[in-house]
Amino acid sequence: MRIMNRTVSSDVKQHVGKSVRIEGWLHKKRLLGGIAFINVRDRRGLTQVVVEDKDEVEKLRGLQIGTVLAVEGEVTEEARAPGGAELHKPVLTVLVPVTDEPPIEIDKPISHKHEHLDTLFEYRVLNVRNLQEQKIFKIRADLNRYIREYLYDKEFVEIQTPKLLAEATEGGAEVFKLDYFGKEATLAQSPQFYKQIMVGAFERVFEIGPAFRAEPSATTRHMSELTMLDIEMGFVKDHDEVLDLVGDMTIRVLQRVYKEHEADLKSLNAPQLVLSESVPKFTVAEIHELYSKANKTDTTKEKDLIPDEERWICEYAKKKHGSELVYATHFPIEAMKFYHQANPEDDQTVLWGDLLFRGLEIATVPLREYHYEKLVAQMKDAGLNVTHQGFKYYLQAFKYGLPQHGGCGFGIDRLVEKTIGLGNVKEATLFPRDINRLTP
């Protein structure tokens, strides 16, 4: 006997009056006076099936949510059913029976309230079967897709750089170390050096990949494994050219995701998107002044932004400039890393911008020092040993000519979190990692 071809849930309605075969997971089961109403889930959504025949109802006895089923039945219009149609007179085939009751309810999303997050992550394997939860990760996948398409269009070449390094190059305690055939290796905190090196080849490069940070604390913003979008572009006239490209990309990508996922974002209670044609920019000094005036306090002596200023400037930019994206620029020189470019017009600031979205820093967007001698001097000032093998190849790129360049380290997890309006970066990550969690 030939088996009918499978019809996916969203196509069922096209076959009203005919028979179709659907395949999927038993997602909901309701018994009502000898009749069973079931929902079958597939990759497109749900199909409702009305089971009236006693033998068919009997097949469902003892079967739990998750059971993999094939159902052949007649398609009948039904406005109240998902997709506007349901199956009648079904013949059920149990492909994979599930007899244990699942530890969580699949058709109800686990609460994302702070106190339930540990449950959320512990049952992620099953919770991703919830349709509401799936929306988060479909939006995530599409955000990645839109970013790539934007960058392809601007002639950026996607690269894949090594995550296993001979040693920590950007420094610091936050580096994972591993045994590499008896030697010590480290895990890359970012593709920083490699993307700068690759400007020397392609001018414009990007990478979306994992980065590893031995963050010793468990906060709502940090994970020990994150997904970074790294962009680097050469032959830029000034810092603004980099800020404007990263800003424009973020605007276009957000507008697109809000357009193409409008219903899903609404059902996830995502905030309304408020964006202007470009991202407004404020220097850190300006933010201190505006904030101090508005809040009857004085932060003008502060070097860096204080956390409440990050939140406040986002609200201010939204109200005054109609933009939920805002740049804080001209960070104090104390925040400068050796590969940043100091501001030639003001020795107290560095050409570094932070892109803030809905109160959270989602990207750092600096201009790089690109003169070999100056870079070496800055490394020495930072107490680094420039003859170390970790720097040797990096410095080669500068010694033999790199143009002025800049780029960004853009947190994909944070972008997803804030796009949807979640409260914790881990909610935007399939299987988050922090000091307390290395499973599932």
Place this chain on the structure above:
Amino acid sequence: MRIMNRTVSSDVKQHVGKSVRIEGWLHKKRLLGGIAFINVRDRRGLTQVVVEDKDEVEKLRGLQIGTVLAVEGEVTEEARAPGGAELHKPVLTVLVPVTDEPPIEIDKPISHKHEHLDTLFEYRVLNVRNLQEQKIFKIRADLNRYIREYLYDKEFVEIQTPKLLAEATEGGAEVFKLDYFGKEATLAQSPQFYKQIMVGAFERVFEIGPAFRAEPSATTRHMSELTMLDIEMGFVKDHDEVLDLVGDMTIRVLQRVYKEHEADLKSLNAPQLVLSESVPKFTVAEIHELYSKANKTDTTKEKDLIPDEERWICEYAKKKHGSELVYATHFPIEAMKFYHQANPEDDQTVLWGDLLFRGLEIATVPLREYHYEKLVAQMKDAGLNVTHQGFKYYLQAFKYGLPQHGGCGFGIDRLVEKTIGLGNVKEATLFPRDINRLTP
């Protein structure tokens, strides 16, 4: 004074008779009786500049290849110049002088002969500035892009799964271990478990990302860090459905790259592409027989394919079936891993296919065991402790219902290598890692 906008090399010819400003790297310099002919490289290619004015020639004195320049000059048609035009009466601005002679010649690619590979990798930072070498990594970027577009079109959802794991789950000596806040963690050899888990949510998922293997040897096929395309799809009728999707994807992607990079592939001496409408399939037993007959030997007692059979069946399929892609299927049961599906029709074989391309295995394409009890039994048979936390979440996905599924682990580096006709997987990788090399 306003600076003219930059024109990229390939657009120069559109401005014949007018002045343009180009920016790029000094790529070649030739002095001829007081006149300097220089090539300036940018992301699109080269522009030739004829420098006749003495003061301008003087600016080039002592400057080495790699110097970053801006040149303003008059565009003149010149059929023999790259792009069909060159700049006359130039005014040069040195943006970043390079005064040390580079350790390799940028305008000549380093030989890819086996004995020169170490030089190639040692000078990769500069060698990627060679236009010929760049073609490899542009083709690599586009292969990734075409794969993504093919899979998006087939409703695959891209996922990002963790590379930091609580412990080795697929087992084995080839696992890197690291210190994770005082506990032991391992680096993922593949997203195997996670992609299977995610079938339970999206039916069809894929990931392109790094995988880590503590390969103790340095071969032409292996690296300790590789880029894998992992695909997994549920609700498949049989093994053929998986083989056919992966085969079709590879055919379409190769056809597209040969069409869109025709000139580059020719200049890289890539072989002519020979493909049929689908990938021919041979069981391992059939290959033993065909090979033995053709080579007057007897491999029918062998379990696995011997290396010469991999090479030979590729030639055979090319000659007899017009396909450089070929599947070896029905591997002997001895090769089976616990998550594979044994052949229900023959207890001596496993439903596992290898996709071979030009003599090399580029993907493994198995069907998975998806029944919880059977999987648990297979794990116990393999001597695994099923109560171990590394298996707990994986088994959850099966216990609560997974449909029949299969997928592939596809080596992106190997695909690039064989597409271009390189001899070593490391030549296709920007910064390769093996037991001997952890830099640059």
